Amino acid sequence: MKRLGWVGLSAALLLSGCGTESATGATPATQxxxxxxxxxxxxxxxxxxxxxxxxGAMITVGPVEAALGHRAVVVKLTxxxxxxxxxxxxxxxxxxxxxxxxxxxxxxxxxxxMAIDPGPARIHLAKGETAVAVxxxxxxxxxAEDKASGAYLAVAPHPGERQAVWPVDTDLGTTxxxxxxxxxxxxxx
Numbered sequence: 758m759k760r761l762g763w764v765g766l767s768a769a770l771l772l773s774g775c776g777t778e779s780a781t782g783a784t785p786a787t788q789x790x791x792x793x794x795x796x797x798x799x800x801x802x803x804x805x806x807x808x809x810x811x812x813g814a815m816i817t818v819g820p821v822e823a824a825l826g827h828r829a830v831v832v833k834l835t836x837x838x839x840x841x842x843x844x845x846x847x848x849x850x851x852x853x854x855x856x857x858x859x860x861x862x863x864x865x866x867x868x869x870x871m872a873i874d875p876g877p878a879r880i881h882l883a884k885g886e887t888a889v890a891v892x893x894x895x896x897x898x899x900x901a902e903d904k905a906s907g908a909y910l911a912v913a914p915h916p917g918e919r920q921a922v923w924p925v926d927t928d929l930g931t932t933x934x935x936x937x938x939x940x941x942x943x944x945x946x
Contacts, residue, residue, distance in 0.1 A: 914940075
């Protein structure tokens with residue numbers, strides 16, 4: 758009988774330890790409440806404000822847009838000085854390699870697969886006004902030779918003026934050709 762009592766007592770102890778709540782419904786003392794901590798996000802640094810160049814023509818280049826082997830970027834010129842800026846015709850654009858050296862590229866003016874050329878026109882930009890142009894190219898391989906890829910675009914409002922250099926991957930294929938539209942206030946559809 759002693760033996761059965763010992764087995765019965767052992768079974769009772771084992772069964773009593775199976776629940777997570779006591780008979781009163783309270784949480785056992787061994788289980789600590791869960792503490793959730795939220796991390797404080799690190800603030801993202803903001804870029805410094807752009808500096809207006811002496812010419813007053815602040816040039817920016819948008820992201821590369823792609824369609825069926827064709828590529829294009831929108832070049833934007835903003836007048837950031839008090840005196841008006843006059844544009845007449847096409848921007849001066851060059852393609853640079855990874856070492857920022859000019860590449861031998863044919864520059865055509867006109868309509869491309871990616872953009873309609875509005876044609877040259879005289880545009881006067883007051884302070885804060887903008888004009889845009891499109892630089893387009895095709896990643897076409899015409900013969901079995903090395904493909905040309907530029908790493909930067911150098912852009913100036915007119916030939917002979919100081920160029921702004923922007924990182925742009927120009928995968929020209931074997932054509933080594935870009936097409937420019939003229940400056941305009943709004944791109945034609």
